Amino acid sequence: MADAKVQYLANWLDNKTADSLYELFQRELDWSEGLIKIFGKTVKIPRLQAWYGDAGTDYEYSGVKMSPLPWQDDLHKLKVKCERQCGSSFNSVLANFYRYGKDSMGMHSDNEPELGPEPIIASVSLGEARNFDFKHKVNGEKFRLPLEHGSLLIMSGKTQKYWQHGIAKTKKQIEPRLNFTFRKIMV
Numbered sequence: 001m002a003d004a005k006v007q008y009l010a011n012w013l014d015n016k017t018a019d020s021l022y023e024l025f026q027r028e029l030d031w032s033e034g035l036i037k038i039f040g041k042t043v044k045i046p047r048l049q050a051w052y053g054d055a056g057t058d059y060e061y062s063g064v065k066m067s068p069l070p071w072q073d074d075l076h077k078l079k080v081k082c083e084r085q086c087g088s089s090f091n092s093v094l095a096n097f098y099r100y101g102k103d104s105m106g107m108h109s110d111n112e113p114e115l116g117p118e119p120i121i122a123s124v125s126l127g128e129a130r131n132f133d134f135k136h137k138v139n140g141e142k143f144r145l146p147l148e149h150g151s152l153l154i155m156s157g158k159t160q161k162y163w164q165h166g167i168a169k170t171k172k173q174i175e176p177r178l179n180f181t182f183r184k185i186m187v
């Protein structure tokens with residue numbers, strides 16, 4: 001991919017760990033129906049989500065101000081494992097719970113000013129594999145990458161500047177998927 005730095009590590013978590021975290025995070029995290037503002041109207045987003053992070057890492061997301069919950073222990077351990085892998089530090093995570101095929105995430109870039117000019121984002125996936133779509137903002141080039149159970153995707157460099165990404169809906173009968181995108185918010 002031109003203008004991007006993307007690394008995909010399949011089976012980054014061994015299967016046993018991935019299976020147990022998949023169960024544990026569904027149970028233990030404080031999932032809620034997120035809200036966003038579209039043209040001044042507040043609407044539910046098509047998935048559940050939860051923000052965890054260090055105190056003070058407030059984040060404005062699609063017009064809605066979010067304050068992080070304090071780290072859950074296992075999530076904090078996963079953060080440390082991502083930090084070791086990436087050689088950089090993270091202070092917050094957006095957790096997403098795609099309950100079924102019609103849950104999705106629209107095309108976007110993680111390019112909020114709080115993330116700095118070339119953010120490193122570490123994205124852990126658990127459960128049903130879902131397609132991660134990339135689209136180049138200038139030439140429209142596309143890539144599709146299924147994010148599998150236990151995988152880690154690292155996006156860095158100019159990826160957010162030049163590419164959008166998202167999770168499309170599917171009509172297939174599928175199991176839930178969890179995703180965790182660890183970020184560093186400049187405070």
Ligand SMILES: O=C(O)CCC(=O)C(=O)O
Nearest residue numbers: 094096105110167179181
């Ligand atoms: O679920 C995914 O893999 C994508 C999540 C994402 O793009 C985000 O949280 O910004």
Ligand SMILES: [Fe+2]
Nearest residue numbers: 108109110165
């Ligand atoms: Fe994203």
